[in-house]
Amino acid sequence: MRFFIALGLWLLPQILLSQDWEDRRLFEGATPQQTLRIISSTDTSLFAPIIENFLAKNPELEVDYFVAGTADIDRIFRADPSAFDLVVSSAMDLQFKTANDGLALQLNDVVHPSWAQWRQSLFAFTSEPAAIVVNRDAFSGHALPKTRQDLIEAIRARPEVFQGRIGTYDVRQSGVGYLFATQDARASETYWRLMEVMGALDLRLYCCSGEMIDDLADGTIAIAYNVLGSYASARIESQSKIEIILPSDFPTTMMRTAFVSVDAPHPKRAAAFVKHLIMQRSKEDENAVLLPPLEILANGADHATIALEPALMTFLDTLKRRGFIAEWEDAVIQR
Template identity: 65%
Template sequence: MCYFIALIICLLPSFLFAEEWEDQKQFNQFASGATIRVLSSTDTAIFAPVIQDFVLKNPEVAVEYFVTGTTDIEQLFRSNPKAFDLVISSAMDLQLKIVNDGLALQLENVRHPAWAQWRQSLFAFTSEPAAIVINRDAFAGYPVPQTRQDLIQAMRARPSVFRGRVGTYDIRKSGLGYLFATQDARASETYWRLMEVMGSLDVRLYCCSGEMIDDLADGTIAVAYNVLGSYAAARHENKDVLDIILPSDFPTTMMRTAMVSKLTNQPELASDFIQHLINLQSHSNKDILMLSPLNTQSDYGDRTTIALEPALMTFLDTLKRRKFLAEWENAVIQ
């Protein structure tokens, strides 16, 4: 009987968060001290070394790591800000809006350059460009496209090869995909032409970078647009199969951001975790933080990195989003 009750108590948290996680992992779960709950969009495989390093330095702390999509993260966190101590996401716009709505804790002690943080609440710790990733086999004997225009031409030249074998984010589901799409659309009309071409080739839509890269690796698709190059690069086993191209016409670079919930029970531990992330990126230890660190040479004036500013919220406006999605569906779903 006692065992039964203990079992229920142990399993209670999992019932409470009867969420369908992409992944969920506990680190240092038998630690004596507190547990911090991290809600993240970053794959466990990539982020595990970071957390392991953290618990190594803070052995009394346990970390629970939950992975889900960027859009889910926003909805989950908004509906229950008390349930998580830290939120890490690549969707800068959604993160910024959470901070703007006053749900994040201001960390006065964390020192970070002004362009890489917002309101001393949202801290950027990686700098990851959106990339065109190709399966080398599909381009064997053909020039590798360097720009979006090149890609359009390559697809138009061999529609039979690419039909049903091009992929990109479903921006209706993926927050990051939406962010990349809106920033691309801001930068150039080329984006819309590319979408029309991809739409005409029965584009496959993905929720996440991981799946897209898996499909690329096994040859299901030949080209993926706006994938996180850092994810592709992190998978060493794909090195010989995939080419990661940063479009030379205009690169779109995202900064992965982290924040602490305003209602956290462990403000100090959570703050330490943020500091840990910042330290890791500034020391640029590839073995622990596999994602590329902040580009310190480029300042705020650099237009290729999406700036942390209130303007990110414009595309989240209901009307504007509805309009943008309508245009996108118009172009992609034919």
């Protein structure tokens, strides 16, 4: 038995090193004695202040922070739940299913609103809208779209300006992209008309918001659809070049969630980090945190916020997902 435990401890670093991570960074406390491993879809630059604030209060720890796409996170974590202490992702549906499958540890001492958690095992800690972000130069002298229908009309009016210069998530690879797309499709048929219009102009497909914002800022693309608003807001150096539009027809807001692995190597420390996430926008830390807070709503989540409930898993059904992807490909990939 000792041999297998030792083998597992030896293999874990090799497995983690073998992954092609988008980013990886080790944050050290003043006197580190234990390592928390966090796998997350949030860019390191946005999450770093939260980790640094936590380590300032827990100097005996260090945090090994791994960044991957939302769909990759789900796959990697399910392959070995003991490899990580915490999982943080913007793909609410995949997170919900993982927790519902019993892979998230129940934390009975975490106080959180019922609408922002699921069975004391999955906890929301930010509210972030899906935004239309545009390069201002492409709309110079023209009205900015306020709705998806406005966007359709703007693209149709000047197709030569937007040919090959519109970006959105590749929903076949991006978990949060798939979440936003299915929510949009449920809300209105306008979504499918928009996909067809954009698809006819050689739509560019992306894995993540960060890459879309980069291409938007340098003019490679003129429009990024369904980008996480927090990523665009954080690009202070690009604020003179980009405009963030929250569509008024049917706004979509997701809640970024976190859970402790049921097989976490350090469950108590991980639970302490979850509590820290929930309290991240306390008065003393608010200037250091780049991610938006969880909106506290009088009557729970409003109509614009995707609810943390079993309905999230509807489009994760194999047949429904296959059908949705097929319809999306017909609209977007026009040959």
